[in-house]
Amino acid sequence: MGLLRFPGGTIAPQALTGDAVLDRYLVDLDAKLHGIAALRLRTLAEIKDTLLERKEQALASGKSALDAAESAVREIGDAEEFAAPQRAELRKLALQRGLPFGLFMALFQYAAMSLHHHIAWWPMLPIFVAIYAATGATFGIATAYFQAFGPPGNERVLSNDPSAYLVTERSHAGTVLLTFYFFGSGLVMVLGGLKIVSSFARIVFWVLRPSSQNVPFAQALAIGFGLISVALGVLLWNLLRRYRVDPAGFSIEGLGPVRRIEWGAVKEIAPLGKRFRWAPRIWKRISVITFVDTAGREQRMLVSPSMSNADRFLLELREHVARS
Amino acid sequence: MSSEKTDGQVLKGLLDTLVLGVLAEEDDYGFGILQKLAERAGDSLALKEATLYPLLHRMESRGFLECYWRPGQRGTDRKYYRITDDGHAHLSERLVEWKKVASILETVVLERRRPENVKKGRK
Numbered sequence: 001m002g003l004l005r006f007p008g009g010t011i012a013p014q015a016l017t018g019d020a021v022l023d024r025y026l027v028d029l030d031a032k033l034h035g036i037a038a039l040r041l042r043t044l045a046e047i048k049d050t051l052l053e054r055k056e057q058a059l060a061s062g063k064s065a066l067d068a069a070e071s072a073v074r075e076i077g078d079a080e081e082f083a084a085p086q087r088a089e090l091r092k093l094a095l096q097r098g099l100p101f102g103l104f105m106a107l108f109q110y111a112a113m114s115l116h117h118h119i120a121w122w123p124m125l126p127i128f129v130a131i132y133a134a135t136g137a138t139f140g141i142a143t144a145y146f147q148a149f150g151p152p153g154n155e156r157v158l159s160n161d162p163s164a165y166l167v168t169e170r171s172h173a174g175t176v177l178l179t180f181y182f183f184g185s186g187l188v189m190v191l192g193g194l195k196i197v198s199s200f201a202r203i204v205f206w207v208l209r210p211s212s213q214n215v216p217f218a219q220a221l222a223i224g225f226g227l228i229s230v231a232l233g234v235l236l237w238n239l240l241r242r243y244r245v246d247p248a249g250f251s252i253e254g255l256g257p258v259r260r261i262e263w264g265a266v267k268e269i270a271p272l273g274k275r276f277r278w279a280p281r282i283w284k285r286i287s288v289i290t291f292v293d294t295a296g297r298e299q300r301m302l303v304s305p306s307m308s309n310a311d312r313f314l315l316e317l318r319e320h321v322a323r324s
Numbered sequence: 325m326s327s328e329k330t331d332g333q334v335l336k337g338l339l340d341t342l343v344l345g346v347l348a349e350e351d352d353y354g355f356g357i358l359q360k361l362a363e364r365a366g367d368s369l370a371l372k373e374a375t376l377y378p379l380l381h382r383m384e385s386r387g388f389l390e391c392y393w394r395p396g397q398r399g400t401d402r403k404y405y406r407i408t409d410d411g412h413a414h415l416s417e418r419l420v421e422w423k424k425v426a427s428i429l430e431t432v433v434l435e436r437r438r439p440e441n442v443k444k445g446r447k
Binding site for chain 2: 075
């Protein structure tokens with residue numbers, strides 16, 4: 001078990017084939033992979049498909065079931081050769097997200113605390129900053145796991161809408177919590193920096209008093225980081241959507257009214273990176289959908305790939321755009 | 325260094341170009357790509373999934389490929405790969421580079437090893 005492997009995780013049942021030889025290989029591979037079960041399932045699903053196909057070919061050539069399975073395992077290669085690159089990629093992702101998150105959280109909390117503890121030295125401040133830096137780093141590492149949330153094939157047809165044959169949604173509780181955390185605490189910091197409400201700590205106890213902070217730098221820091229947090233919260237808010245697909249089009253359910261878009265109204269689907277070459281690579285995987293609304297205006301919306309059934313939803317969109 | 329090891333190193337450098345070349349024709353899944361490469365290159369390219377899949381994931385993270393899942397024939401989903409615009413651009417660059425390499429090899433070594441040139445005593 002490695003540092004980046006979720007404790008106690010066992011192989012997902014849907015990763016197994018029912019063949020003892022193939023399953024022994026998949027269990028061995030699963031034990032070598034890191035990340036949560038959903039993330040490991042993505043790698044296992046691909047290897048499982050290949051193993052079954054190799055076994056079928058061997059059976060078709062006249063081998064016995066046992067020989068066919070052993071031949072499939074032999075030809076596919078050592079499980080460690082698949083697992084080592086996956087672990088390296090996850091470590092890289094965890095570092096790429098953990099460090100910036102940790103730094104942001106440390107500065108964020110420093111800015112929040114500076115509202116009621118002056119920028120000048122406060123003995124306990126380094127300890128609190130270190131705690132929040134560790135919290136932020138944990139957030140970052142957690143997002144490295146959850147980037148693959150939603151194993152393939154988890155279609156959920158809503159029982160109260162039998163016409164919807166595909167639902168795409170971000171149902172992960174972590175995203176909802178993160179959204180409210182950034183949005184809420186950012187708002188408090190901005191208001192605290194503007195001296196409209198009392199400091200961050202006091203607001204928790206519902207005591208509203210004008211802030212006594214008179215250091216302009218501390219106020220500016222709080223307002224700056226507060227605005228960044230509100231922006232992050234707004235960005236995440238936009239991704240808290242559900243797309244319900246039916247033969248004529250799809251509906252977007254979010255925090256506002258339900259929007260309906262027919263397939264014919266969709267004009268283009270392109271990766272975000274096509275428009276913004278400066279964007280980080282992970283953002284480039286977000287798709288930008290251009291469509292015409294009921295008032296005839298061209299609008300755009302973002303679809304994140306890390307939602308359940310996002311692959312199929314985007315495939316449907318591409319096929320309909322190609323047809324039109 | 326044995327000739328087998330040398331050939332392996334050269335072919336490893338060519339793999340990304342070969343895979344992009346296959347996917348430039350049509351989308352495909354991992355094993356399908358492997359089978360096409362085996363059909364076209366034969367035994368000279370003994371490629372295993374353990375080499376191909378990490379390469380596919382690396383190219384995906386570099387933006388040359390994107391993947392999607394489609395329902396498979398056995399009730400399980402199958403992961404397909406599609407070449408992106410960046411992938412097409414990278415493939416074009418690599419093909420230009422390999423043609424240049426082939427041309428240099430031809431001019432500097434192969435032409436001089438032709439029997440008619442050896443007989444003429446060219447150095």
